[in-house]
Amino acid sequence: MPTSYHFQYLGSIICKNGEIEEKQWPKTQILLITPPPIDENGRLRNPYSENPVTQPERTNEAAGAYAKACIAVAEECGIPVLDLWTKMQQFPDWENAYLRDGLHLTPSGNRLVFEELVVKLRDEGLSPENLPVDLPLFTEIDVDDPLKFFDKY
16 A cells, blocks of 8 residues: 555544544544564565565565654644654664564564553553453353343443
């Protein structure tokens, strides 16, 4: 998908003319997350299929363009954004530390996303400990009548 279309489409989902669609989702808080970077050499070493052109199917330049579009939509709509594309590349050897095949996150990559997300949520006045529970804990569900408990939610 061309980044200009991605920018337009993402923006139309979240807001119109810089205004969040609060009528549709009055209690929803939105946080955009950019795509992570791409390690092109890692993609070449771990292709999805045979790659006769020896070019990665994704590039870090393209991921960066999508990240910039995501940031621009967040700024236009006045919502927070977590910029993983920039954050991950601030660390030495990010390609191996955070990406297992040039695309998918390693345990350390997942940890970084989690830690950065918690920080961003707290910056926005949210914390995982204080988020409202919207579904029952599995221990509270009656195995003989599982739907009964969902009536409360």
